[in-house]
Amino acid sequence: MQALYDVPAPAKLNLFLHVIGKRPDGYHLLESIFALIDWADTLHFERRGDGLLQRHDSEGANLPPDDLCLRAARALQQASGCGFGADIHIDKRLPAGAGMGGGSSDAASTLLALNRLWGLDWSLQKLKELGLSLGADVPFFLGGTHAFVEGIGEILHPVTLPEQRFAVVKPAASIATKEIFSSSLLAMSKSVAIVAGFPAHNSSENKTVDVTRYLDGFGKNDLQKAAEAASDDVVQALELLETKFGNSRMTGSGSAVFARVVQENGKSDPAMATMLQEAIPAGWQGRICRSLEHHPLKGWARD
Incomplete structure (x- = not known):
């Protein structure tokens, strides 16, 4: 052992x-x-x-x-x-x-x-x-x-999911999850089970779903408006990514935000990472990330 x-x-x-x-x-x-x-x-x-x-x-x-x-x-x-x-x-x-x-x-x-x-x-x-x-x-x-x-x-x-590239920025500010979920600005949505290809809500079925065709502009983050009201940093980070990459969205309850990156003008990931580092304020963290094919420890426990 x-x-x-x-x-x-x-x-x-x-x-x-x-x-x-x-x-x-x-x-x-x-x-x-x-x-x-x-x-x-x-x-x-x-x-x-x-x-x-x-x-x-x-x-x-x-x-x-x-x-x-x-x-x-x-x-x-x-x-x-x-x-x-x-x-x-x-x-x-x-x-x-x-x-x-x-x-x-x-x-x-x-x-x-x-x-x-x-x-x-x-x-x-x-x-x-x-x-x-x-x-x-x-x-x-x-x-x-x-x-x-x-x-x-x-x-x-x-x-x-097909391989994706993301610009991810974490502002200096952090936001308490409890604060976001208790906000009056918390949004609500209908279940995406109405979208073809997604499982029914609360289904116990564990099936693979191909969501490739829903990646471009699909959905939103219902916590984002509450986070924007709580932190100017989140607003600034979203605006920065929107300017640089043409899209932006918050992840989870924040404060990190991300943008899907489409490689343009032959820029490599290191070049884009340098551009991102030069754009973000001191005390922030930013990276060009790639999606993983699967978790590196997949298969470490028996089914």
Whole structure:
């Protein structure tokens, strides 16, 4: 049994995000396409025999003392009754408070890595059930593919996407998710189940859906107006991408925004990345990203 692993934890973008209702417990019902991209954290795990779980951060990571990564490790250890522990090193590259799922992705990669490191051989479904108790986005990152997402994020339908290139910008400001969902400017949409090719709302069927023809200008982010009202940074970032790339949209509850990039004038990704870096204000983060074919850890847990 291998005693250490280095694993990636990639980000996601919401290609659209519609709020279609609200549950009695206050959670909003969503429909979205989550797309995996190549902006990622890297996590290093070494098995310990004494049962201790210790996190060691890269310089400047500025993570809370009990983040989702440690909570995931503790939850798996307790649920499995495993006597092993782990030293966990996080090379934090994904910005916090971005709506890109960084914490949830770290948690999912932690579950997948420790499942192997500790020799547990839990099934993917069992890991998803544990992951959902940690956060609504965790099952998506465990699933391994782009997905059409329903419910509060726990109902996943794998989707196929052609390779996409995105300019992604994270302003300095971060926005509390609770603030956005409680805003009077929160928009509501009809279910996209009426669009041919998407599954019926709350369907348990887990089928692959080809959404290629819906990528150009389809949908919106129902949280965006509330975020724009809460942060001038979001407005500025959206305007910047609209000017540079002709389109822009916020991901998740913000504050990161993105634009689909169509290669023009033979510009390479490095050249476009330099252009983006020169355009954004100091203290912001920006990258030219590509969509992934699938999650790098797909297949790490048995079906």
